[in-house]
Every structure is written in C-alpha cells, then in structure tokens.
Amino acid sequence: MSYKVDEIIKEHLSNWRQYPEIVKGFEFLHADAENTLKQQMELVLVEAPTFEEEERAQVFAQMLKEAGLDNVIIDEDGNTFGILKGKGEGPTILLEAHLDTVFPKGTVKEIVHKDGRIYCPGINDDTRGLANVLAILRAIKHAQIETTGDIIFLGTVEEEGIGGFGGMKKFLAKHQEVDGSISIDGAGLNGIVYEATGIRTIAVTFKGIGGHAMGAFGHVANPLHAAARAVAKIADIEVPADPRTTYAVSNFHAGNDTGVHAIVKDATIKINFRSNGQKELEELEAKIIAAIEEACQEETERWGKDTITYELIDYVDNRAGTQDKNAPIVQAAFHLIESLGFEPRLAQGGSTNASIPVTLGIPGVTLGRGGSEGGVHTVNEWFDPTDAHKGLQVIYLLLLHLAGVENKITSILII
Structure with a gap:
C-alpha cells in the first residue's frame, strides 16, 4: 500500500539501538520465548468464558506479581491490572489483552503438540495476548528500563461476543488518565487496527x-x-x-x-x-x-x-469511529513493523478492544500476537510459535516510544 511515515517519526524511532538497556529488553524477548509459551499454555488450561473470567483473572494477577508488579488489582468488574510507575511526567499508556474466550467451560480437555503446532481451544485468542503482556513486562523489568510515563498492564474481561468490549469500556470510564493504548489481539504481526467498526x-x-x-x-x-x-x-x-x-x-x-x-x-x-x-x-x-x-x-x-x-x-x-491514519501511534507501529523486516498492513475498520479508546479520542491500536495461527474460535484452534518473539519486539518498542524512556526517548505523543 502507499503509506508514508514522516521523516521526523522515522528519525525518532531509529535511535533506540544506541541505548544498551533497551537493546537488552529487546533481546530478552527472544531468550524468554520458551517461558512465554509456557505461560500461554498454563493460561489456556484455565477456562474463561465471557462473564466467567474469575479463575483466569486470579492466575493472571499472580503472574503479574511474579513478573514484578506490586499492588496488582482485580477490580469490581473483573479487570486485572498493575501499574509500572514512570519516573517523570510522561503520558500514561495502557497495554492490554483480554481474559475471556469464546468457549463454554468443559471445552478445553488437553493441549496437543503436533508437527510444530500447539492445538487447544483458545490457545491464541487471547491467551497468547496475555502471555505477551507478561513477557513485555518481564523484559522491561529485566533490562531495568525507567519509563517516563506510567504503563498499565491489563487483562480485560468481556471482550468477546455479547461482552461487546465491556471490560475495556468500564476500565477507560474509570481510568481517564490513559493517554494511549495498545491492545494485543489477532494473528501474526503485520496488521494494524486503528479504526473502530460500529457494532450492534x-x-x-x-x-x-x-x-x-x-x-x-x-x-x-x-x-x-x-x-x-x-x-x-x-x-x-x-x-x-x-x-x-x-x-x-x-x-x-x-x-x-x-x-x-x-x-x-x-x-x-x-x-x-x-x-x-x-x-x-x-x-x-x-x-x-x-x-x-x-x-x-x-x-x-x-x-x-x-x-x-x-x-x-x-x-x-x-459506535463506529476512526483516527487519522497518520496519527503518530499509527505511523510508529507501521515503521516499527517495517523496520523489523515485515510488511505492515492498515486494517479497514476493526472489531477489537482498540475500538473503545479510538471512539473516545484516545490514540490506540491493536497489534497481532506474533507467530502463526489458525482455527481461531473453533475447537481445532492451533498456534505455531516460530519467530513469535518478533511480534513482541514490535509491541515492546512501540510501548516504550509511547511512554517514553527517562532521559533517552521522548514519547511520540508529544514530540
């Protein structure tokens, strides 16, 4: 597609390799791939139909704590989150994936490994997204990166079906400090969802x-x-x-x-x-x-x-809604995907949790989970983890360029 990233955005996104701690976190995501996959498989065995996410929320909360967050909260709606405090006056950025799956309890029986693929209902959507949230938190902690703005690491309820992105709606209604949002959902790492399809x-x-x-x-x-x-x-x-x-x-x-x-x-x-x-x-x-x-x-x-x-x-x-396709968050996502050797694709419309910030006027995108997958929303759902860490690396870099890194990177939301 014909899409041009502003030179000022490109230049701003090209400097991260000069900072050892950012490189350290970037490389950690590859080294941590086995642990990320392990947590993905642990989470998929904890069934979480829409409106019945309580047990998975408890497990995810414990994983957030183990990854280094204090004061992890499961709020009255079931949304599960913790905040990594920034060091300055930067924007507050949300990184989220959804806790719920489309399957009724009793659907998940076992995990099957065959021909390099992992088969289990819900193994991708959005269990892999949750595992990615945890991995990125570990990377930031491992590299001892100090962000300028706060980062909220969140697992939302009620995304699927008649949940209608309810968890995201409720969270943003209560957390109006959020200045930017990344949702992790969908296959691969090429797609960028920046619009909101209206749904009734x-x-x-x-x-x-x-x-x-x-x-x-x-x-x-x-x-x-x-x-x-x-x-x-x-x-x-x-x-x-x-x-x-x-x-x-x-x-x-x-x-x-x-x-x-x-x-x-x-x-x-x-x-x-x-x-x-x-x-x-x-x-x-x-x-x-x-x-x-x-x-x-x-x-x-x-x-x-x-x-x-x-x-x-x-x-x-x-409601249906959109943001400028040349918004800094969209340009940054596009350039980062491209810079890592992949072909970015701007989605037309989108039915993801990003719909909620977008219709509220908050910069937001949904990026893919990485790896490859198939059979989503069926009992034959499968995930292939080959090079899945590259999807995490894109999200990690976008997150840091949104929140800013103290004395190193200014948030692209304010340059």
Whole structure:
C-alpha cells in the first residue's frame, strides 16, 4: 500500500539501538520465548468464558506479581491490572489483552503438540495476548528500563461476543488518565487496527397469546410467523459496500419439541449488524426496526384478532469511529513493523478492544500476537510459535516510544 511515515517519526524511532538497556529488553524477548509459551499454555488450561473470567483473572494477577508488579488489582468488574510507575511526567499508556474466550467451560480437555503446532481451544485468542503482556513486562523489568510515563498492564474481561468490549469500556470510564493504548489481539504481526467498526447486537422477542396449533388457528396471530416475516424483510435490506456494512440474523428461537402442536406465545431472533460508518450503522438500524414493526403489523392484520407486539433488548452498542491514519501511534507501529523486516498492513475498520479508546479520542491500536495461527474460535484452534518473539519486539518498542524512556526517548505523543 502507499503509506508514508514522516521523516521526523522515522528519525525518532531509529535511535533506540544506541541505548544498551533497551537493546537488552529487546533481546530478552527472544531468550524468554520458551517461558512465554509456557505461560500461554498454563493460561489456556484455565477456562474463561465471557462473564466467567474469575479463575483466569486470579492466575493472571499472580503472574503479574511474579513478573514484578506490586499492588496488582482485580477490580469490581473483573479487570486485572498493575501499574509500572514512570519516573517523570510522561503520558500514561495502557497495554492490554483480554481474559475471556469464546468457549463454554468443559471445552478445553488437553493441549496437543503436533508437527510444530500447539492445538487447544483458545490457545491464541487471547491467551497468547496475555502471555505477551507478561513477557513485555518481564523484559522491561529485566533490562531495568525507567519509563517516563506510567504503563498499565491489563487483562480485560468481556471482550468477546455479547461482552461487546465491556471490560475495556468500564476500565477507560474509570481510568481517564490513559493517554494511549495498545491492545494485543489477532494473528501474526503485520496488521494494524486503528479504526473502530460500529457494532450492534440486539434480541427481538415477538409476543402474542399463543394456543393450540389447530384449536386456536385463525383466532390468534402467530409470533413465530411474525418473526419469520421480519427475518425475510431483513434479508432483503441492501447495504453499501463502502463503508463496509453487514448484518446477520444469527439466532432464531421459539417453542420446544413437546409443544410442536402449539402456536407459541413468543419467538425471539438475535441480530448482529455492523458498519465502519456510524451514519450507515444508524440507517441500517432504522431499516431493521422498520422491518420488525411491519412484520408485527402484517401478522396482526393477517388474522385481525390479537395484536403482535415486540420487545427489544440491547446486547452490544458500540459506535463506529476512526483516527487519522497518520496519527503518530499509527505511523510508529507501521515503521516499527517495517523496520523489523515485515510488511505492515492498515486494517479497514476493526472489531477489537482498540475500538473503545479510538471512539473516545484516545490514540490506540491493536497489534497481532506474533507467530502463526489458525482455527481461531473453533475447537481445532492451533498456534505455531516460530519467530513469535518478533511480534513482541514490535509491541515492546512501540510501548516504550509511547511512554517514553527517562532521559533517552521522548514519547511520540508529544514530540
């Protein structure tokens, strides 16, 4: 892609090799690779479905302490963090990965090693991210680096699914001192997520009287039929290709097998819709609500008896947003990836924890976990740790150039 990093940014990022302690921390991440992988495997065996992260939070908190942080906190929301205090008046920088996984408890049985790959549900997303947070903390401690600004090392709850980045939302609402943020999530180390895809997830329950499938037929409207009408209407909605806008009716539930001869009293659909543009997201929502209301009206008029109503529940409501692709944090990430011999890629939109700082106007990016991976969000998930340390090295250098290093490196946020 055609992307140019300002010369002043390049020059600022080119000086770190002259400082022995920064080089020491950089090299430590390679030497520590086996220990990083060991902690990754320890963490993956501690299952942490969204909203059930307590046990993993305890383990992660202990690991933060062992890595050298005092006063590690698991707050009332379950977010787990400690602060490495800076020596001056530099910016406060957040480094985070999420604690939760998409799998229900009982999914993880064992870790399997085969052909250089490590197989286990959740081995990547975002267990590797948590291990990377710990490794970078150890590197800074090992090299005795004194940062100018504070660094918060954080494991967040409620990132996945209907968690809707809830942990990150709650943390930033309570920690308005944060000036910049790095999230670790996603495959490899090429991608840079600097935008926020708007996301809405809703449940709509259609309600009626219900009754016997034959005895009540013609006397009552059918909520399930209303739901089906709504789904058909939603399926016909046209959306723009740019900004990318999508929707899916992802769940449909009504009745049960024992009531197969019944007209149900209620039927529920769940809908996930997204857009990289806030205006387009709002327009799509209006069309979806119109489809729901039309479906209720049509089913009611079909029988002319009772009235079908609906109830809407919000699960996720995240705004779309962006920051300048030439913001210092984005340029720095791009240049550091490139300088280590890889081809950077700016993502279009993004559904990561970085969405929250970005929409709040806080410089933020999500960078990949390093290594290679596949089968994410499936029970066949795998991780290949070959050269995974290089991803950590990119994040380590970006973190130091955001927080600043006392008497050596000024934060790129203030140059």
